Every structure is written in structure tokens, then in C-alpha cells.
Amino acid sequence: MIMAYLNDKLISANDAKKSDDFSCPVCKEKVVLKKGAIMSPHFSHRKNSDCLTLMEEGETEEHLLGKQQLYFFTQYNETLVENYLPKIKQRPDLLWKSLAIEFQCSPISINRLEQRIGGYKKQHIKSLWILGSKYRKRFGQPSTNKFYYYFEKLGFTMFFWLTAKNKLEIRYNCRYVYGKLKYQMIEVSSLHELMQFLKNPGMIMSDRKNxxxxxxxxxxxxxxxxxxxxxxxxxxxxxxxxxxxxxxxxxxxxxxxxxxxxxxxxxxxxxxxxxxxxxxxxxxxxxxxxxxxxxxxxxxxxxxxxxxxxxxxxxxxxxxxxxxxxxxxxxxxxxxxxxxxxxxxxxxxxxxxxxxxxxxxxxxx
Incomplete structure (x- = not known):
């Protein structure tokens, strides 16, 4: 986790000090702040904890860093980090108003993905699934295709987070031309830029006959x-x-x-x-x-x-x-x-x- 409670107030791992006492936002148990030279700062449960969030711990460096970057990407007004939703027993990486933002780096089955999306819908929450580097390398493969969106102005679209650039990569107008996968691409630096692009994407390329x-x-x-x-x-x-x-x-x-x-x-x-x-x-x-x-x-x-x-x-x-x-x-x-x-x-x-x-x-x- 990158957020925990300190004296009944949420604090990020980046701003926390090791001498303080922290508790999990979900189970209220004590958690340990970890700051080192390898992994990004984060909180971890103690051994033998029964917290529901334990299945999500053991996150990769990419996932931890990406969540922090995405927090600032939303410009963090009205953004909740790792906010637990007890009615559906889900904890989105970020929750901005009625939009759950998930930074997906690890494998997930189609059934589990459908359950997560369905859970958010029950709460009238839309979900934005942003993919990590492993999925980006497998773009066009069945394991990645399940994350396609469709927009009237953009066509089939997929989102990737670039931790090295601290930017969101949007691959849109995805289509096969003579059996080869083609797409247009743009990078944006904020949620506001993303919203503006979705409203007005500019020219959509067509394909020449050959x-x-x-x-x-x-x-x-x-x-x-x-x-x-x-x-x-x-x-x-x-x-x-x-x-x-x-x-x-x-x-x-x-x-x-x-x-x-x-x-x-x-x-x-x-x-x-x-x-x-x-x-x-x-x-x-x-x-x-x-x-x-x-x-x-x-x-x-x-x-x-x-x-x-x-x-x-x-x-x-x-x-x-x-x-x-x-x-x-x-x-x-x-x-x-x-x-x-x-x-x-x-x-x-x-x-x-x-x-x-x-x-x-x-x-x-």
C-alpha cells in the first residue's frame, strides 16, 4: 500500500517517517513503513494478518511507482488512493469522483476482470484500466485484448502507463489492415489532457488500398x-x-x-x-x-x-x-x-x- 492512517488521517508513504505508527485503512491493523534504495516507499502488513488487502501485497516496483505517479496524474483533487469499498469488497488503486483507476501490471483472468468491472458498476462507478509494461509488450495478444475500450471518436483503444516518462500512452484507432495490427498513438501528462483528447482526438487516419x-x-x-x-x-x-x-x-x-x-x-x-x-x-x-x-x-x-x-x-x-x-x-x-x-x-x-x-x-x- 502507498497510503495508511496516521492519527486518523491518511498519509502517503513518501511523506511518512519510520518513527510514526501507521494503520491499514481497511482492517485498522498496524502496518510497517518500508523505505529503501530498491523499492518505492510503501506500507506492508505484519505477518499473520487476516486483512483482505493482503492478496494485493507483494506489489512490483512498477506498480508501486505507477500508482504514485497516477495519483499526481489525476492532479489529486478529489482523488482517493486505495480506498476500500466494503459493499463490493474491492479496493481500486485510485478513485477519482466516480471513476476507478486500476493500474494493471500482473496477469488477471477474464472472469476476474469481469467481476471487478461488474462490482464497480454496482456502485455506479466507471473503471479505467491502465496497463503496465508486460502488457504493453504483448499488445495484440489475447491476454491483452480483453482490455480494449471502444469510443465513437477513437475506435478501439487501449491505455498504457509509462513509468519512465511519467505519462499515459493511448493507442487508438486500433485495427487490422491486411492482417497487420495498426494504430495511432499519443501521450498525455494529466487526467485533464486525457479528457480533452477523448472529446477532441483530431484526425483519425484511414488506410490506403495496396x-x-x-x-x-x-x-x-x-x-x-x-x-x-x-x-x-x-x-x-x-x-x-x-x-x-x-x-x-x-x-x-x-x-x-x-x-x-x-x-x-x-x-x-x-x-x-x-x-x-x-x-x-x-x-x-x-x-x-x-x-x-x-x-x-x-x-x-x-x-x-x-x-x-x-x-x-x-x-x-x-x-x-x-x-x-x-x-x-x-x-x-x-x-x-x-x-x-x-x-x-x-x-x-x-x-x-x-x-x-x-x-x-x-x-x-
């Missing part, structure tokens, strides 16, 4: 097949059942090459599986469920309200393209096939065709 990136994406799938990637082999087998090659997917798969992080780097495969599963008179909902099951699409984003809506919107967009181009007609909740899509025999036939009409194809996508 068939060379498409070739790279197709080669990646081909390489995964060559090296017997289990997941890709499974997708290929599903295509084989309908007489198709996954790398020979129709041109219509490439009319949209930018996707949200929900789909990951294999967004192209998700579209291919949709076209592969198209059969006459299939229900729209049934086709999506079949494809998501094959693709193993996971939608666990506890900081985003109804993430499924992004999946449905993208799916509707694909069906709309196919309808406008005269391949399908949607009657009620069923898809009627009007004309067949053109699948290539294999990867090489498709690459050759794309190379021959590169200029015209870029215009089409």
Missing part, C-alpha cells in the same frame, strides 16, 4: 498451410468439403481489408469461410453461427458494451456487397443464391490473375 499487402496476406496463409499450422489446416479442410481451396477464394473476399481487433489478423479467413458456407436457402443467422464456430471467434471484451454488434455489422456489410453484385438475394431471414462465386483452383492461379489485373483490382477494392 494490393502488395494483399499478396503478403495470401502468402502468410499459404505458409501456414506449408508448415502445417493446425488451425489453418482445419479451415482448409472445411473449404475442401465444398470443393474449394482456401487460397483460391473469390475476389469478393478482398473488397474490405480493414477490420476491428475483434476478428484478429485472420479477418480474411473469416470472410472466406462465409463465402465457403454459402448454400441456397440457408438462414443468415445459421451461416454466421457455423462460421464463427469454425473460426473460433471469441468475443470477450468486458470493457465494451455489446461487442457482438460489431460482428453483426461486419457480417451485414459482406452480405450487402454480395447482394449488390447480384450473387445473392435475402428473402426474410434466408439467403437465396442467384449466381455462383468464382473460386480459383489454387493459390498460384489466383496470384497470377491478381498480378495481371493489379490496377483494375485496386480500383475495385
Amino acid at each position: 494490393i502488395r499487402y494483399l499478396f503478403d496476406e495470401l502468402r502468410r496463409i499459404q505458409n501456414q498451410l506449408f508448415y502445417q499450422n493446425k488451425r489453418t489446416i482445419d479451415w482448409q479442410n472445411h473449404c475442401y468439403l465444398n470443393g474449394h481451396d482456401i487460397n483460391g477464394a473469390p475476389i469478393e473476399c478482398h473488397f474490405s481489408n480493414t477490420c476491428l481487433p475483434l476478428f484478429g489478423k485472420d479477418y480474411l479467413v473469416w470472410k472466406i469461410l462465409i463465402l465457403n458456407g454459402l448454400v441456397d436457402n440457408i438462414e443468415c443467422k445459421q451461416l454466421l453461427e457455423i462460421v464463427n464456430d469454425i473460426y473460433k471467434l471469441q468475443v470477450h471484451y468486458p470493457l465494451i458494451k455489446s461487442p457482438e454488434k460489431f460482428i453483426l455489422k461486419e457480417y451485414a456489410n459482406i452480405l450487402s456487397i454480395l447482394s449488390k453484385k447480384g450473387y445473392i438475394r435475402i428473402i426474410g431471414d434466408r439467403i437465396q443464391i442467384i449466381k455462383s462465386l468464382n473460386w480459383f483452383d489454387d493459390y498460384y492461379q489466383k496470384i497470377q490473375k491478381l498480378s495481371q489485373c493489379e490496377g483494375a483490382f485496386v480500383d475495385r477494392i
Whole structure:
């Protein structure tokens, strides 16, 4: 802990003196001030304590330092540090008005994260999850993806605290372009700067069409097949059942090459599986469920309200393209096939065709 009681008043470990007597804000037991050359100043419980906060002790230097820096980041007006909320038995790192600020450095399961967020909601408290250096190194991996936020003006967004710079790094407009994770980034020095940025983020970049990136994406799938990637082999087998090659997917798969992080780097495969599963008179909902099951699409984003809506919107967009181009007609909740899509025999036939009409194809996508 970085805060404790001294004579019924909260005091920070930075300002405390070792000769004083301190008590825990939660259990009121005596705690020990620790100031040394290695760890940032902090308070620690004595052995054999039963305090509920003990599970959070043994914090890293990064977490201790980050909490102190974030306290000043909020400009500490109306900010409570490690304030225990007895009704939900949670203690946010910082509580600013009705905003809980959590500096997450250690691993946390998706279930535990959902419980923490749900607890704050019960108290009508919003939560801002700021990630440490280990998560920053794993940006784009499943263990980190659960911390995505979504803002109308920013798109998918994630927050990281930089202890070396004493700044908040915001990675926003996160999306996959031809299977590669892209984003914009800015650093802010105060909560006020963060609020201003969320209101007015400035220009949001769009992505240029480039068939060379498409070739790279197709080669990646081909390489995964060559090296017997289990997941890709499974997708290929599903295509084989309908007489198709996954790398020979129709041109219509490439009319949209930018996707949200929900789909990951294999967004192209998700579209291919949709076209592969198209059969006459299939229900729209049934086709999506079949494809998501094959693709193993996971939608666990506890900081985003109804993430499924992004999946449905993208799916509707694909069906709309196919309808406008005269391949399908949607009657009620069923898809009627009007004309067949053109699948290539294999990867090489498709690459050759794309190379021959590169200029015209870029215009089409």
C-alpha cells in the first residue's frame, strides 16, 4: 500500500517517517513503513494478518511507482488512493469522483476482470484500466485484448502507463489492415489532457488500398498451410468439403481489408469461410453461427458494451456487397443464391490473375 492512517488521517508513504505508527485503512491493523534504495516507499502488513488487502501485497516496483505517479496524474483533487469499498469488497488503486483507476501490471483472468468491472458498476462507478509494461509488450495478444475500450471518436483503444516518462500512452484507432495490427498513438501528462483528447482526438487516419499487402496476406496463409499450422489446416479442410481451396477464394473476399481487433489478423479467413458456407436457402443467422464456430471467434471484451454488434455489422456489410453484385438475394431471414462465386483452383492461379489485373483490382477494392 502507498497510503495508511496516521492519527486518523491518511498519509502517503513518501511523506511518512519510520518513527510514526501507521494503520491499514481497511482492517485498522498496524502496518510497517518500508523505505529503501530498491523499492518505492510503501506500507506492508505484519505477518499473520487476516486483512483482505493482503492478496494485493507483494506489489512490483512498477506498480508501486505507477500508482504514485497516477495519483499526481489525476492532479489529486478529489482523488482517493486505495480506498476500500466494503459493499463490493474491492479496493481500486485510485478513485477519482466516480471513476476507478486500476493500474494493471500482473496477469488477471477474464472472469476476474469481469467481476471487478461488474462490482464497480454496482456502485455506479466507471473503471479505467491502465496497463503496465508486460502488457504493453504483448499488445495484440489475447491476454491483452480483453482490455480494449471502444469510443465513437477513437475506435478501439487501449491505455498504457509509462513509468519512465511519467505519462499515459493511448493507442487508438486500433485495427487490422491486411492482417497487420495498426494504430495511432499519443501521450498525455494529466487526467485533464486525457479528457480533452477523448472529446477532441483530431484526425483519425484511414488506410490506403495496396494490393502488395494483399499478396503478403495470401502468402502468410499459404505458409501456414506449408508448415502445417493446425488451425489453418482445419479451415482448409472445411473449404475442401465444398470443393474449394482456401487460397483460391473469390475476389469478393478482398473488397474490405480493414477490420476491428475483434476478428484478429485472420479477418480474411473469416470472410472466406462465409463465402465457403454459402448454400441456397440457408438462414443468415445459421451461416454466421457455423462460421464463427469454425473460426473460433471469441468475443470477450468486458470493457465494451455489446461487442457482438460489431460482428453483426461486419457480417451485414459482406452480405450487402454480395447482394449488390447480384450473387445473392435475402428473402426474410434466408439467403437465396442467384449466381455462383468464382473460386480459383489454387493459390498460384489466383496470384497470377491478381498480378495481371493489379490496377483494375485496386480500383475495385
